[in-house]
Amino acid sequence: MKRTQTGVDKISRSAVIWQLIACVAVVLPLFSWLPAWVLLLGLGCIGARLMIHSGRWSFPHWSIRLVLVVAVGAGLLMTFNRDASLNAMVALLTVGLSLKLLEIYRRRDALVLLYVALFVAASVFLFEQGILVAIYMLFAVLLVIAALVSVWQDPLREEMLRPLKHAWRLLLPAFPLMLVLFFIFPRIGPLWSVELDRSSARTGLSESMSPGDISRLTRSDELAFRAVFEGAPPAPAERYWRALVLSAFDGREWTPGASSSVVEELNVIGESIQYEIVQERSNQRWLFALDVPMLAPQQARLTSPRTLLGHAEVSQRIQYSVESARQYQLGAELTSDQLDFFSRIPANSNPRSQALARQWFDEADKDVSGLINRIFRHFNETFVYTLEPQPLGRHSVDDFLFQTQQGFCEHFASATAVLLRSVGVPSRIVTGYQGGEWNASQNYLTLRQYDAHAWVEVWLEGQGWVRIDPTTAVAPERIEMSAEQLFSGQAGFLADSPFTSRIGRQGWLLQARMQYDSLNFAWQRWVLNYHHQQQNLLQDWLGDLTPWKMILVLLIPASLILGFISWRLFGRRTIQDPIERQLHKLFFKLEKQGLYRQPDETLKRFSQRLEQTHPELAMILMPVANTYETLHYLPVDQAHQRKILMDCINQALKQLK
Amino acid sequence: MADALVKQVQLACEKLDQVILGKSQQIRLAVTCLLSSGHLLIEDLPGMGKTTLAHGLASIFGLDDSRIQFTSDMLPADILGVSVFDAASGGFVFHPGPIFTQLLLADEINRTTPKTQSALLEAMEEGQVTQDGETRYLPEPFFVIATQNPLTQFGTFPLPESQLDRFLMRINLGYPSPEAERALLMRGDQYSRRDRVSAVMSPETLAQAQKACQSVHASADLIHYVQRLVQYTRDADSFSYGVSPRGALALLRCAKSWAWLNDRQHVVPEDVQHVLEAVVGHRVRAAEDMAGHTATRLVNELLSSVDVMASG
Numbered sequence: 001m002k003r004t005q006t007g008v009d010k011i012s013r014s015a016v017i018w019q020l021i022a023c024v025a026v027v028l029p030l031f032s033w034l035p036a037w038v039l040l041l042g043l044g045c046i047g048a049r050l051m052i053h054s055g056r057w058s059f060p061h062w063s064i065r066l067v068l069v070v071a072v073g074a075g076l077l078m079t080f081n082r083d084a085s086l087n088a089m090v091a092l093l094t095v096g097l098s099l100k101l102l103e104i105y106r107r108r109d110a111l112v113l114l115y116v117a118l119f120v121a122a123s124v125f126l127f128e129q130g131i132l133v134a135i136y137m138l139f140a141v142l143l144v145i146a147a148l149v150s151v152w153q154d155p156l157r158e159e160m161l162r163p164l165k166h167a168w169r170l171l172l173p174a175f176p177l178m179l180v181l182f183f184i185f186p187r188i189g190p191l192w193s194v195e196l197d198r199s200s201a202r203t204g205l206s207e208s209m210s211p212g213d214i215s216r217l218t219r220s221d222e223l224a225f226r227a228v229f230e231g232a233p234p235a236p237a238e239r240y241w242r243a244l245v246l247s248a249f250d251g252r253e254w255t256p257g258a259s260s261s262v263v264e265e266l267n268v269i270g271e272s273i274q275y276e277i278v279q280e281r282s283n284q285r286w287l288f289a290l291d292v293p294m295l296a297p298q299q300a301r302l303t304s305p306r307t308l309l310g311h312a313e314v315s316q317r318i319q320y321s322v323e324s325a326r327q328y329q330l331g332a333e334l335t336s337d338q339l340d341f342f343s344r345i346p347a348n349s350n351p352r353s354q355a356l357a358r359q360w361f362d363e364a365d366k367d368v369s370g371l372i373n374r375i376f377r378h379f380n381e382t383f384v385y386t387l388e389p390q391p392l393g394r395h396s397v398d399d400f401l402f403q404t405q406q407g408f409c410e411h412f413a414s415a416t417a418v419l420l421r422s423v424g425v426p427s428r429i430v431t432g433y434q435g436g437e438w439n440a441s442q443n444y445l446t447l448r449q450y451d452a453h454a455w456v457e458v459w460l461e462g463q464g465w466v467r468i469d470p471t472t473a474v475a476p477e478r479i480e481m482s483a484e485q486l487f488s489g490q491a492g493f494l495a496d497s498p499f500t501s502r503i504g505r506q507g508w509l510l511q512a513r514m515q516y517d518s519l520n521f522a523w524q525r526w527v528l529n530y531h532h533q534q535q536n537l538l539q540d541w542l543g544d545l546t547p548w549k550m551i552l553v554l555l556i557p558a559s560l561i562l563g564f565i566s567w568r569l570f571g572r573r574t575i576q577d578p579i580e581r582q583l584h585k586l587f588f589k590l591e592k593q594g595l596y597r598q599p600d601e602t603l604k605r606f607s608q609r610l611e612q613t614h615p616e617l618a619m620i621l622m623p624v625a626n627t628y629e630t631l632h633y634l635p636v637d638q639a640h641q642r643k644i645l646m647d648c649i650n651q652a653l654k655q656l657k
Numbered sequence: 658m659a660d661a662l663v664k665q666v667q668l669a670c671e672k673l674d675q676v677i678l679g680k681s682q683q684i685r686l687a688v689t690c691l692l693s694s695g696h697l698l699i700e701d702l703p704g705m706g707k708t709t710l711a712h713g714l715a716s717i718f719g720l721d722d723s724r725i726q727f728t729s730d731m732l733p734a735d736i737l738g739v740s741v742f743d744a745a746s747g748g749f750v751f752h753p754g755p756i757f758t759q760l761l762l763a764d765e766i767n768r769t770t771p772k773t774q775s776a777l778l779e780a781m782e783e784g785q786v787t788q789d790g791e792t793r794y795l796p797e798p799f800f801v802i803a804t805q806n807p808l809t810q811f812g813t814f815p816l817p818e819s820q821l822d823r824f825l826m827r828i829n830l831g832y833p834s835p836e837a838e839r840a841l842l843m844r845g846d847q848y849s850r851r852d853r854v855s856a857v858m859s860p861e862t863l864a865q866a867q868k869a870c871q872s873v874h875a876s877a878d879l880i881h882y883v884q885r886l887v888q889y890t891r892d893a894d895s896f897s898y899g900v901s902p903r904g905a906l907a908l909l910r911c912a913k914s915w916a917w918l919n920d921r922q923h924v925v926p927e928d929v930q931h932v933l934e935a936v937v938g939h940r941v942r943a944a945e946d947m948a949g950h951t952a953t954r955l956v957n958e959l960l961s962s963v964d965v966m967a968s969g
Contacts, residue, residue: 583966597966598961599960599961599962599963599964600960600965601965602926602927602966604925604927605927629925632879633874633876633878633879633923633924633925633926634876635876
């Protein structure tokens with residue numbers, strides 16, 4: 001008996017397994033972003049579907065499904081507290097995907113599931129854009145496509161790997177198309193945007209500085225930014241990355257204070273240095289530049305003390321180039337109001353420090369550099385540079401100078417500035433980063449949160465603002481080596497970072513890490529931030545961009561690839577046998593005259609039929625029909641008869657012309 | 658020599674044309690069936706000339722024939738024969754039934770009960786009759802020409818598919834064409850009596866012809882075509898069941914005989930197409946119709962769906 005075709009749209013058993021694999025593949029990279037219960041629900045649904053698959057359970061009743069939907073909805077509301085953040089949306093999507101798993105039975109269900117899975121796959125990139133994730137997602141998409149193929153395959157075919165092979169063959173020709181689109185498809189800004197979850201904001205420098213702020217940053221190895229140099233980078237001791245200037249002191253905390261709108265004047269001495277910065281998301285407005293930036297990039301403006309303030313918060317990775325002066329004279333001419341502002345200090349704060357400063361200033365014969373030397377000597381004698389200083393009280397500088405005598409860069413910077421201000425010398429704190437890890441293979445410096453630093457600028461008559469770094473007095477190796485080398489033995493260093501970033505800081509592991517880092521950086525620069533280069537590239541190729549040129553550039557590769565695919569698809573059907581090919585030509589000629597051979601007509605009967613209406617054509621066709629019949633149905637010498645038939649057909653073709 | 662044999666058979670056909678007017682296709686199909694050593698089922702309404710055709714065949718090939726008119730109260734013994742105690746010899750004597758003949762005309766086979774039908778069909782298949790533990794061979798050659806009324810008539814027992822398969826061919830006679838019918842009416846029924854037809858062949862020459870038929874050449878391409886046809890009946894949705902391998906063999910055998918009858922030593926696809934409906938029609942059934950009256954439509958679909966020139 002013939003197979004009866006029941007349940008046409010029921011998907012095969014292996015297709016069900018494929019659906020499960022595809023779902024696991026797309027949800028897996030989201031696991032650190034989703035609430036734990038969502039993942040548990042997903043696992044539960046997969047388990048339940050497997051139980052159904054093996055026939056131990058039956059499909060859930062509608063009431064069970066209803067209860068599940070209500071419970072999951074309530075769970076989402078409770079978890080995200082009615083906060084429609086991105087995480088909530090992705091969690092909703094994932095939950096929907098998990099619940100739909102329970103229902104897959106018919107082709108329609110499977111298609112819904114897979115389309116949602118593709119959506120979830122895309123949403124992964126909202127959280128993570130690294131090269132490994134990108135490679136993984138390519139693989140996940142391959143699995144989803146395989147699942148899609150499996151949905152359409154014959155329910156009786158149970159070969160598990162066939163859909164995967166098929167999907168691979170489908171995606172392979174799409175790959176060049178993907179590259180072409182990547183290179184030339186115009187990047188369009190988002191039409192709408194969703195607020196990213198605030199709680200995931202990164203650690204980093206903050207608007208103000210109180211003792212302990214910066215040493216806390218050393219607990220993290222998160223990337224702050226990278227700087228790419230054309231040639232050699234500045235020496236480690238000159239790598240001061242200026243982020244913001246703090247000028248107002250309230251006795252404990254430094255804040256930027258009221259700033260003037262006039263940018264301090266900069267006299268460049270000698271040559272400048274040019275570089276490009278790729279800054280990670282910080283959710284803050286300021287950008288970074290080597291001491292001291294000459295001009296602001298287009299994303300930012302220069303503040304009065306020559307720091308870069310972005311026009312908007314850095315909510316995603318940005319790229320900009322800056323030019324900095326290496327030797328300079330900054331703000332040589334300040335008004336007395338300004339000088340007064342920079343030497344202001346609350347009168348009743350840190351009394352002992354103020355007294356000490358006055359005493360030293362007198363000892364140094366009112367010479368500012370003498371005072372600075374005295375301060376530095378003092379630091380050098382008894383002070384300890386540590387990541388985990390003891391907490392300080394209300395008079396933080398007094399506590400630091402006279403009791404704890406241990407601190408991190410911000411303690412020394414703060415104390416130095418307070419001491420200077422106590423005797424009326426204008427000074428201010430600069431925070432930013434210092435140093436950085438040099439990656440020679442790609443010519444860039446990597447600055448991480450543990451490279452955060454604070455130093456002092458003191459204003460000297462005739463010289464303007466001069467950078468002094470009290471940290472060099474107590475721990476010169478902090479400036480000469482990297483922060484990482486210095487602190488790697490200390491307890492608090494990288495305490496908040498995953499274990500993996502604490503190992504591999506030497507030998508071949510370090511090498512491998514550097515290699516991976518430069519790969520990732522190249523990925524970020526050339527793939528994720530490609531739109532910068534794209535415009536230049538397209539302009540180089542095409543001159544002025546007109547819509548017509550764009551369309552042409554898009555159409556040519558697309559049609560090439562489509563042409564290749566169709567050649568592969570239909571080109572294979574060309575007839576191998578030369579006789580058959582010639583016969584097809586013959587039939588094609590007759591078809592052009594409206595004469596079609598019926599499937600049940602042999603050549604002979606066809607030409608007999610033609611005799612009635614087109615005797616002249618029948619005359620041409622008859623010899624072909626006879627030799628064809630002889631070749632195919634008579635016991636004759638095949639090779640010889642083929643030759644005769646070939647001649648016959650060619651003759652007929654000639655006569656038909 | 659083969660030529661002479663073919664001419665003889667063709668002459669026989671022409672003679673039969675005189676007996677049954679306007680049915681030369683059906684006559685040649687019936688002769689093909691005999692040449693292929695198969696049994697023939699003629700299905701038509703009463704009075705269409707079924708019996709006349711059967712008688713004509715028997716006399717023209719010089720076969721002895723007998724006829725059974727099936728009725729619903731018939732028993733197998735009425736066909737096969739009975740053993741009767743003979744007081745004179747003091748033992749049982751077998752009285753052979755009408756089946757012991759060279760050409761058996763089984764009239765209205767679907768009027769009798771399945772029990773009797775199957776006794777006949779068993780004999781057709783085996784070529785022997787076993788009764789009271791004794792096997793008796795039927796004469797050589799042995800043909801059955803069965804006639805049956807269309808199944809929609811009252812008081813019939815339709816033959817099951819398995820038994821229909823025993824018949825090599827099933828043909829319909831159909832109403833004669835207007836010309837043929839006019840000629841028939843003008844002539845009267847003088848020719849309908851069998852003794853007006855004289856034999857043109859002997860059973861021995863028939864056996865030779867049968868042998869010659871099976872030596873006709875069937876090329877690989879032709880066998881491919883036959884196989885594609887048969888495969889289509891198994892795969893297509895419009896068929897509820899397809900042709901059996903026995904059906905496929907029958908198709909090739911008949912095509913060979915048809916080719917031989919047309920004086921060719923090789924089979925061409927046209928031969929297959931000619932015999933297709935007669936051989937395959939009663940072996941297939943449309944998916945939606947269980948009464949089995951759609952053979953022509955199915956065969957037409959089969960013909961137009963399988964490309965005769967498809968390579969391989």
